[in-house]
Amino acid sequence: MTDVEHWIWLAQAFSPGSPKPCALAEALGGARVVHEADEAALAASGICTAHDLSLLRPHSLAQAERIIEHCLARGYDIRTFADEDYPALLREIHAPPAVLYVSGRLPAADMLCIAMVGARRVTDYGAAAAERLAMGLANAGVGVVSGLAAGVDTHAHKGALKGGGKTYAVLGCGLDTVYPASNRELYRLVAKTGAVLSEFPPDAGPDRHHFPIRNRIIAGLCAGTVVVEAGRKSGSLITAGQALEMGRDVFAVPGSIFSPMSEGTNQLLREGAKPACGVADLLEEYPEALARILPAEPAQQSLFPPAAVPPRPEPVPEKPATPARRPVQGLDDVQRAVLALLDASPRHVDELAVRASLPPGQVLAVLTVLEIQGLARSEPGRRFCTV
Template identity: 35%
Template sequence: MTPADWADDFAHWLRLERTPGVGSATARKLLAAFGLPQNIFTASHAALREVVSERVAEALLAPLADETRALTDRTLDWAAQPGNRVLTLADTDYPKALLDIADPPCILYVKGRIELLSSPALAVVGSRNATAQGISNAEKFSETLSQAGLTIISGMALGIDAAAHQGGLRGCGSTVAVIGTGANIIYPNRNRALAHMIAEGGCIVSEYALGTPVMSANFPRRNRIISGLAQGVLVVEAAAQSGSLITARMAAEQGRDVFAIPGSIHSPLSKGCHLLIKQGAKLVESAQDVLEELKHHGPAQCPPAAAAPAAAGMASRTLDAMGYDPIDLDTLAARCELDIAALHAELLTLELDGYVEVLPGGLLRRLTTS
């Protein structure tokens, strides 16, 4: 197909998607009846009425709107830039995993490494208001799984999503961000630097037309793509009413595996994970649990993960003395047989290295590194 032919073909896809009254279900009915979109717009009124309502048939036969024409031109300009692609359901590069779900997007806007959309993948999702331990778990699980060759899929939100992308970028599996705005809009703004890193070393994908602003209804809907691109979904932290549970439900409906990391029975952000486990999600304590369940052994060319720097000497003894329950400074000093000043210095280093967090009230808690 020549560039001119492709541009004409895409124009029909975008026109179909932008036609008033044509949602995803109606678009699929029309495509099933007429094949490619250009056949829809050359069909007779009578033929269209056999598939859609009078109102929709008239909208399909109406002249092309100036707004849609202008959007087509902007999109073609965007797609001509290096690293940008637009895929339709008819493209050979359209990810086959999405063809298996009930509601595949008609158009995908892709920025970055398009091949990642067809790679073995795991979705990692969770709370925007995550704990330090949750962020650590998401990042370390994602890094290990990416080093094993799995592409990490998430939604580029704050908290667990951002940590998952950062971990994924450190492995050869890399990461894919499925966003709920146009592909030329970065949201949230705090993830701007991360978005640039993903566009460079991973992939950003959206089903929404360029310029689509932040709309709350679009984010739950994009979750079906997050789960649809993946072999399974790992929920790291989630409250009982978390949007991550929507992704997990969609994954189950799509026949994907659902995994959950358990947490404290006292933490509100463990309630969603515990609910999923009660409903049949697989409890995982390490990245290896996920790899074994998925029977994924990783590509031969993927280098092993670099060992995380270990606390040594006195730092190691301090962590051992802490255990995994919250502890106050005086008790820890007594266990370590250190004066408070020396212990303060040691704890500052451990906190900066990501081994310890300070809880409200001054309590200390060790962060696990699995």
């Protein structure tokens, strides 16, 4: 028997969303130890009630073995709370899932991930906002996490794919089910570039009670959650509340004061959520993470062939009062090109993006790296100049 089987057994013993499987395994020394423990040891943990003990005893490993065989046949991966590549941020939440079933590859340990959630009956404004923000995040190397549902989720995943990045879908059902069925091709593309994942066994169908439970995973995987469009009673507000409880950032896209579909997001803004008026509003919150995820070599060197890179200004000896720029060894072509657009007069990110023919999100990410390296300085209003 393997530890994976014991983890699946332990997860199946409790209701999805329960904090007890991982808490028990940590208290006793692993899922296998929990399986082999007697009632006295389980009771002594202080975690199990009498009802919990009755749940644990009848569970053999046969069902876990069947699930593993099913996953092998379908090409799904299984990750447990004990695995080294279990997402670090997810490990920190109150009730981390003991088991994750995965189609694709989970985010790399150093990848910054942002959740995007919102209404299923999305307006044209909400759809456009979701796609534009997700595309900008993907351009900057940020993972976009959502739930593959209709509406905002769908447009967030599509935007990330258009941006050439990675996106991750957390389901409220098992991996065997595509819900809604109209997203079958989107499911395939998300799994190919990022991952589709669930804590529910592969054959579990969609249930209205599953979705609030899975929302904690969407928020838990991410440093921040963006609510794109939401009415007053939208389920996405649950995700925002869970993100706040986890100590994560919450953003909201401002909406029309005349639209019922913006009542939830506008209320979040009144309560202190950070406004997401553009991708720059999101990226500027995570300069250190962006410095880690930006590649050392340009991902799209063809955007700036050598002839298209503006020449760096030569130093002017007759004006010693003007400090020369610091050495720029180690910068890639894109970073050099953005740096060459800067001078002593602060320029807005959007202006620099137009001049560089790059998405604002990518330009802001490059400027963040230049600032960290002491080659650029940020000014109020998302403006940048030379040091």
